[in-house]
Amino acid sequence: MSQHSFVESTIRGFTRAVSKALQAEHAATQPGLLQHLDPRVRVIGIFSLVISVILCRRLEAIAAIFLIAVAIAVASRVSLKSLAKRVWLVVLGFSGVIALPALFLTPGEPLFTAAALHLSVSVQGLRTAALLVLRVETAATLTTVLVLSTAWTHILKALRSLRLPAEVVTMLAMTHRYVFLLIETANQMFESRQSRAVGILSASEQRKMTARTAGVLLSKSIELSHEVYLAMVSRGFRGEVRLLTDFRLRPRDYVGLTAFVFSSCLAAWMGR
């Protein structure tokens, strides 16, 4: 592998991550079904549907939840084309490929036999592969719809109101903030190194360069944490974390919550 390919693919990854995060922030501000609901209702509702997907043992019930997820996506102005490209095809390409050998490896009643290849597809194999792929597709769709319709700060506040410790919520918020700062820092380091590069580095030098960049980033991170700490102390931080949760449930939120919980319970019961 050339020096360019590994540095440039890392830089491309950084850029793509930041641009997609910005796109997601933009998508969360669009008017839609989920966007009109209280973030707590969104988080509880989507989580309960994901849990019901895991509880279901029948393909029909999981397929019904998948249709609900698609309906929610459409109502929340999440592009189906984007979902297909980002989730459905991608999951199919991974979990589908992973599930493929299960068709032949799962013992059971033979459904189809290719005598020449000594391979036999069993009914149980087909069913387990379908269960796996459909479950993963449905859960991934639900999660994606949630993150595309809810700003990160709202997800955090919702988690806090669900009794997640304030320290943990604060750490999640701070980590999220500094991820982008450190991505920018690492990006600049790789770009500046790349701009000075002449010729091709050996594989060993490439590894050293990667490790050195990571080491410098670590030193900068530790220094940054000291600075952040001093800034927090200067603003009166004494170790106690207080977060503002100014959400108020409206009648439509109660309706939404009831619909989510009812759908989840019904699907889990039908799919038991």
Next chain:
Amino acid sequence: MTGIHFWLAILYLPVCGSKQSVRHTAATASTPSVGNHLALGQETPVELNQNMHIPDGYLSPSTCATLYLCATAGWYAALKHIKRLLATRAIPLISVFAAFSFVVMMFNVPLPGGTTGHAVGVGVAAIVLGPWGSILAISIAIAIQALFFGDGGITTLGANCFNMAIVGSFAAYAVYRLIAAKSNLNSRQRVLAAAVAGYVAINASALVTAVELGIQPSLFHDASGTPLYAPYPLHVAIPAMMIGHLTFAGLAEAVISAGMVSYLQRADLGLLRGVSGLAQTPAPVVAGALVERSPGRLWWAVAFLMLFTPLGILAAGTAWGEWSSADLTNPHTRQRIGIASGNHAPPSSVPLGIQKFSSLWTAPFPGYAPRFIKSPQLGYLLSAMFGVGVLVLASLLSIMAARKWPVKKLGT
């Protein structure tokens, strides 16, 4: 399953899993996460953990719940530890370190053979922060991936944190301390220790992940024998998972751990003092005091685990291979044994060895409960208390014996 099927699966599955990290196909995709907004293409954290991040749908609800409980215990202990030792500094330090871990996961690490891989960074985290700080930092990074970037599942978040953050951190820390021993902070021995620590940590995490996936088909299947979650048994899941990690993923972690320790030896030695194990080193700047022993907390941990012993009741039937004579003669149980054994029927009669030795010893608490206890939950708790009590008593007797007959007396 025939032999050829088995070997095809073993060779095929790791290739599927490693595609994303080695060849940078669009498969990052693979995981469900990919769908999320950061849907990260190939060069995202997704890839690196691709093989180890368990998505929603691969584990049963009870497995997810159990691993959430285990992870919660680890998070609670780690948070208490870190807050006690770092007080108000804990939040910014762990947060920024988690962000650092997240970004390092996106680095393409060049590997021998012209490929690249991704590291989790758990080796470096355990070496710089110690195991408790590493647990929190890696867990926060994994949580951000799951909740914001959609990499990894929501129901499997506990499992992913348990596998990578908890098992990985302790494995890395133990191996690093063992190999580095009392060597100089600048020694090559510490670079080697870091490489092995990273390699072992990632493979320990992969092994635990493989076991969690591999037990699904035998524990969770329907009446027809169809696995309801991850479909591959242990003898397929373990080799399939480990081949990719013993080669590419483990190597990437070893390279980044060793390379960073080597860099820090020259540029920022203070960061290596925290868990160096050297008594003469000054108070560490960052994580220094993050490693401290507190025997009292061990008792709380034991008590906590005892409270969860009734979880054993959730397991249906008898554990595979722990059958009694009665199980092998009962038609209903025989059918369940056959399903759990890949449709291989159990022997038609009770094996002679089991017949001969089954009456040799009768457990005082058969079925984990004294006969007079009717409630299984209470029985499990009492059994746990009894078992712990016996072990504590044996330990105390050993200590008393050791004090009474010190080593030099034994030698004379």
